[in-house]
Amino acid sequence: MKASSAASRKPNKMIFHSFAALAALVLILARWAAQLWLERLNQRHVLAHAGAVPDAFKEVFNAATYAKSIQYTLAKSRLNQVESSYDLVILLIVLFSGVVPWGFNLFIGRLGASAWASAAFLFAVALALALPGLPFDWHAQFRLEERFGFNTTTPKLWWLDRFKELLLAVVLGYPLLVLVLKLVEWTGARWWWWAWGCVLGFQLLMVVLAPILILPLFNKFTPLPEGSLHERLLSLARRTGFRAQSIQIMDGSKRSRHSNAFFTGFGRFRKIVLFDTLIQQLAGPELEAVLAHEIGHYKKKHLLKILIWSAVSSLAGFYLISILANQAWFYRAFGFEPGSIVPALLLFGLLAGVIMFWFSPLAHWWSRCYEYQADAFAATAMGEARPLIGGLRKLNEKNLSNLTPHPFYSGFYYSHPTLLEREQALKRMSD
Ligand SMILES: [Zn+2]
Numbered sequence: 001m002k003a004s005s006a007a008s009r010k011p012n013k014m015i016f017h018s019f020a021a022l023a024a025l026v027l028i029l030a031r032w033a034a035q036l037w038l039e040r041l042n043q044r045h046v047l048a049h050a051g052a053v054p055d056a057f058k059e060v061f062n063a064a065t066y067a068k069s070i071q072y073t074l075a076k077s078r079l080n081q082v083e084s085s086y087d088l089v090i091l092l093i094v095l096f097s098g099v100v101p102w103g104f105n106l107f108i109g110r111l112g113a114s115a116w117a118s119a120a121f122l123f124a125v126a127l128a129l130a131l132p133g134l135p136f137d138w139h140a141q142f143r144l145e146e147r148f149g150f151n152t153t154t155p156k157l158w159w160l161d162r163f164k165e166l167l168l169a170v171v172l173g174y175p176l177l178v179l180v181l182k183l184v185e186w187t188g189a190r191w192w193w194w195a196w197g198c199v200l201g202f203q204l205l206m207v208v209l210a211p212i213l214i215l216p217l218f219n220k221f222t223p224l225p226e227g228s229l230h231e232r233l234l235s236l237a238r239r240t241g242f243r244a245q246s247i248q249i250m251d252g253s254k255r256s257r258h259s260n261a262f263f264t265g266f267g268r269f270r271k272i273v274l275f276d277t278l279i280q281q282l283a284g285p286e287l288e289a290v291l292a293h294e295i296g297h298y299k300k301k302h303l304l305k306i307l308i309w310s311a312v313s314s315l316a317g318f319y320l321i322s323i324l325a326n327q328a329w330f331y332r333a334f335g336f337e338p339g340s341i342v343p344a345l346l347l348f349g350l351l352a353g354v355i356m357f358w359f360s361p362l363a364h365w366w367s368r369c370y371e372y373q374a375d376a377f378a379a380t381a382m383g384e385a386r387p388l389i390g391g392l393r394k395l396n397e398k399n400l401s402n403l404t405p406h407p408f409y410s411g412f413y414y415s416h417p418t419l420l421e422r423e424q425a426l427k428r429m430s431d
Helices: 002-048 063-096 099-111 115-147 155-218 228-240 276-281 284-299 302-324 328-333 342-382 386-398 407-413 419-430
Strands: 221-223 247-250 261-264 271-275
Touching: 002 063, 002 328, 002 342, 002 407, 063 099, 063 115, 063 342, 099 115, 099 342, 115 155, 115 342, 155 261, 155 302, 228 284, 228 342, 247 276, 261 284, 271 276, 271 284, 276 284, 276 386, 284 302, 284 342, 284 386, 302 342, 328 342, 342 386, 342 407, 342 419, 386 419
Parallel strands: 247 271
Antiparallel strands: 221 247, 261 271
C-alpha cells in the first residue's frame, strides 16, 4: 500500500519539475522570438522609408545624413539580432546543462555554506555570465561606432573602464550580497522584508553617492565656464529655482561623439550634467532649452517617482523569491536540491528578465510620459517651443537617430518619444 502510493507520487512530482522547466524554456524562446521579430519589423519599416527623406524631416536631415542614419540603424539592429541569439544560447546552457548545480555543489563542498562562500559563488556566476558579452561590447564600440564616426574610446580606456566596473562590483556588490545572505540566516521566514530594506537603503545611498564618488571615477566634471553661455544658463536656473552650482559639464567626448544631458542625485546632491559634445553641437538658446528640460525632470520629481516604483517592485521580487525558495519543484526543475536560498536567488536573477521583458512597453510608455512633461516644462520656462525643437532636431541629426521606427518597436523599446512625436506634442501645446 505504502509502496504504491510513493510510486504514484513520484511521477507526479517529476511531471511538475519538468513542467516548470518547460515553462521556463517556452518563456525564454518566446522572448527571443519576440526580440528577433521586432528587429525584423523595424528593419523593414526603416527600409520602406529609405527612398527619400520623409517630408516631416526635410529640415532636419539632408539626404546624405538621412542615408547614413538608416545604415546606422540597420547595423545596430543586425548586431542586436546576433546578440539576442547568442544570449539565448548562453542562458539555455546555464539553466539546462547542469553546469551551475555542479559548480554550486563543488563550491559549497570546498568552502562551506557560509554567507561569504555563497555570496562568492553568486558573484562568480555573475562574472562568468558577464564575460561572454565582452566581445559584443568590443565589437559595438570599435567596429560599429567606429564605422559611423562616433567612437573616440581607445582600447586602453575601454579595458580600464571594464577593470573599474569589476572593482566597483567587488567593493560594493559583493558586500551587499553577503549582507543579504546574512539577513536570511539571522531573520528567519521574514528575511525578505529585511533584505528588501537593506537593498533599498543601498539604492538610496547610491543615488546620493554615485554622482559624487562613482561617476567621477569614469569622467571629469567641471563647472560651466564663464561667458555668455554661463550667464544664459545661470539666469534660467534662477528663474526656475534650480541651484546653478549643480550644473556641470562632463567630458563625454573622451569615449564617444554622441551627445546627451541627464539629471541625477537628490536634494543637495542633485546634479544636471551636460556632455561637452552637446555644448559643441547646440547654440545658446537650444542648450538653455535642453537644460530647462532636465530641470523639468527635477521639478516634476520624476527620479523620486521612479525610485518609489522600483522600491515597490523590488519588494514584490523579494517576496516572490521567498515563496520560490520553499518550492522543491522550482529547485529540481533546474537540477538543484532544495535547502539553500542561493539557487533561488540565482534562478530568479536569471529568469526575472525573461518575464520583465513583456512589461518593458509599459515601463517605457511611463518614461515617455515623463519626457513629454519635461518638454512641456521646458517650453513654458523658455516662453516658446522653438529653441527646444531646434535642439532636439540637432541632437537627432548628430546622433543619427532613427526617425522612422516601427510604432511597435518604439513602443516596446524607446524610453523617449521620437522626434516627430515630441515636435507634435510641443506644437499642440503652443496652439
Ligand atoms: Zn528627459
